[in-house]
Amino acid sequence: MESLNNSFRKLPQYPNKVIQFGEGNFLRAFIDWQIQQMNKQGLFKGGVQVVQPLPTGRVKELDAQDDLYTVLLEGILDGKKVQSHEIIESINGTVNPYTEYDKYMALAEDDNIEVIFSNTTEAGIAFDENDTLDKIKQGEKSSYPAKLTALLYHRFELGKKGFHIIPCELINHNGDALKKTILQYADLWNLGEDFVNWINNDNEFYSTLVDRIVPGYPRDRAKDLEAEWGYKDQNMVKTEPFLIFVIEGNKDIEKVLPLKEAGINLVVTDDMQPYRNRKVSILNGPHTTMSPIGRLAGLETVGQVMADRDFYRFIDDEMHKEIIPVVPLPKDELESYAKGIQERFENPYVKHQLSALALNSISKYRARLLPNYKRYYEKYGKLPKRMTLALAAYLWIYNGKSEFDINDTADIVAGFEKIKGTDDYIHAALSNPDFWGKDLTKIPGLEDLVTKYYNEIGNKGTRQIVQEINAEE
Numbered sequence: 001m002e003s004l005n006n007s008f009r010k011l012p013q014y015p016n017k018v019i020q021f022g023e024g025n026f027l028r029a030f031i032d033w034q035i036q037q038m039n040k041q042g043l044f045k046g047g048v049q050v051v052q053p054l055p056t057g058r059v060k061e062l063d064a065q066d067d068l069y070t071v072l073l074e075g076i077l078d079g080k081k082v083q084s085h086e087i088i089e090s091i092n093g094t095v096n097p098y099t100e101y102d103k104y105m106a107l108a109e110d111d112n113i114e115v116i117f118s119n120t121t122e123a124g125i126a127f128d129e130n131d132t133l134d135k136i137k138q139g140e141k142s143s144y145p146a147k148l149t150a151l152l153y154h155r156f157e158l159g160k161k162g163f164h165i166i167p168c169e170l171i172n173h174n175g176d177a178l179k180k181t182i183l184q185y186a187d188l189w190n191l192g193e194d195f196v197n198w199i200n201n202d203n204e205f206y207s208t209l210v211d212r213i214v215p216g217y218p219r220d221r222a223k224d225l226e227a228e229w230g231y232k233d234q235n236m237v238k239t240e241p242f243l244i245f246v247i248e249g250n251k252d253i254e255k256v257l258p259l260k261e262a263g264i265n266l267v268v269t270d271d272m273q274p275y276r277n278r279k280v281s282i283l284n285g286p287h288t289t290m291s292p293i294g295r296l297a298g299l300e301t302v303g304q305v306m307a308d309r310d311f312y313r314f315i316d317d318e319m320h321k322e323i324i325p326v327v328p329l330p331k332d333e334l335e336s337y338a339k340g341i342q343e344r345f346e347n348p349y350v351k352h353q354l355s356a357l358a359l360n361s362i363s364k365y366r367a368r369l370l371p372n373y374k375r376y377y378e379k380y381g382k383l384p385k386r387m388t389l390a391l392a393a394y395l396w397i398y399n400g401k402s403e404f405d406i407n408d409t410a411d412i413v414a415g416f417e418k419i420k421g422t423d424d425y426i427h428a429a430l431s432n433p434d435f436w437g438k439d440l441t442k443i444p445g446l447e448d449l450v451t452k453y454y455n456e457i458g459n460k461g462t463r464q465i466v467q468e469i470n471a472e473e
């Protein structure tokens with residue numbers, strides 16, 4: 001069987017219009033998939049040059065297939081089953097900036113290129129004072145913003161127009177963060193006031209919120225899929241059909257990227273914060289609750305939680321009784337988003353591991369549940385039981401009471417090591433502002449309820465507690 005190659009292309013090879021930092025699963029199933037939808041309808045007529053942000057990566061594998069790969073859409077959308085696949089032809093070529101410096105700089109010289117996308121994970125938008133222009137030229141390791149600054153500086157020196165710069169990293173105000181880091185490099189490297197003015201006036205930075213669950217390479221079924229499709233594809237990527245792309249900034253971006261016209265769920269707004277709050281509260285919040293409670297009851301995936309009568313009810317109640325009433329957004333919008341989330345959690349084609357959700361649990365609890373916990377207490381003068389049980393379950397796991405590994409940042413792990421196994425463990429954990437941003441024992445009744453649930457986890461297990469909470473209201 002032959003691998004994907006140029007003979008599989010059906011669309012014309014369009015000129016480069018986009019630079020994309022990152023060759024990961026998410027961008028290929030999100031940005032490049034959307035560009036394919038525009039190109040198929042003759043709305044964009046542009047291709048992508050993919051820049052590999054780290055010295056090691058997947059651009060060689062992409063090139064081995066002439067940059068073609070398959071996106072597999074599987075899930076339920078608006079109550080209907082979706083199962084389809086498509087060869088994505090959006091990528092024109094790739095650049096490894098560590099070994100192809102001149103080719104990388106040539107991207108700055110291309111007048112057709114208007115847009116820069118990136119997703120370099122939450123760790124990617126970073127400043128390193130040891131980065132220099134010379135190191136980048138020599139192919140030494142440097143941060144993504146350092147490499148981008150080098151590219152922008154070359155473009156500026158050529159007297160060319162700037163770009164629309166649209167980062168997709170899942171950090172709040174990602175556009176502002178990227179711009180700030182570029183300006184830090186401009187200062188560190190003494191690139192001059194004119195360059196700073198060009199960054200500020202000739203380039204448009206956008207903040208975004210991206211949402212699509214992309215499990216990636218379908219390892220368990222890849223061979224069968226290849227046999228069915230009649231070609232080999234080491235870069236296939238599986239995604240759910242749902243997506244939302246929220247861009248904060250100038251509406252003109254809709255003309256540059258006619259995504260709406262292509263039927264894509266794009267929202268251009270002057271304030272993306274409500275969309276972020278909605279997603280973090282209703283999608284990531286219940287993920288953060290179900291992970292410890294479900295795992296302690298022997299469940300392994302989000303799908304299993306949703307298929308389990310006790311746990312489905314518990315998560316449904318958390319969404320509708322503890323979260324939605326306190327998120328400061330219109331209730332009907334939240335309810336309709338929550339309906340979609342349940343469909344997405346129940347996706348029979350996605351096996352989303354509860355253990356994968358557990359990475360960096362403490363900061364996730366703090367960012368995804370605690371704000372609504374506080375709002376709930378302020379609004380009702382009582383404690384949200386389901387979120388409290390999740391907190392007790394995390395304390396149980398972080399005290400080494402389960403067989404689960406702790407995957408958290410070094411400072412959190414060290415903080416728990418100091419108090420693990422002590423008589424005062426629960427109080428010490430809850431009162432440490434390094435974990436939660438504040439002393440949680442100051443919330444009246446919280447310590448008592450966490451202690452009650454913590455002890456019950458040992459005595460009767462999370463399933464029985466879940467059943468009891470379900471029966472209460």
Ligand SMILES: NC(=O)c1ccc[n+]([C@@H]2O[C@H](COP(=O)([O-])OP(=O)(O)OC[C@H]3O[C@@H](n4cnc5c(N)ncnc54)[C@H](O)[C@@H]3O)[C@@H](O)[C@H]2O)c1
Binds near residue numbers: 021054121123210214
């Ligand atoms: N997969 C999903 O369902 C999903 C959904 C929404 C958002 N996200 C987020 O998107 C990001 C990427 O996910 P993915 O599934 O594409 O992962 P992936 O492992 O397939 O790709 C990761 C990409 O990030 C780059 N990268 C990693 N660390 C970096 C660093 N320190 N500096 C610069 N670049 C770096 C890699 O080179 C690669 O291009 C993650 O942060 C994830 O939280 C993922």
Ligand SMILES: O=P(O)(O)OC[C@@H](O)[C@@H](O)[C@H](O)[C@H](O)CO
Binds near residue numbers: 359
């Ligand atoms: O990727 P994480 O570990 O930050 O969070 C786990 C999930 O909540 C997350 O991946 C969602 O599935 C994703 O944010 C959907 O867009």
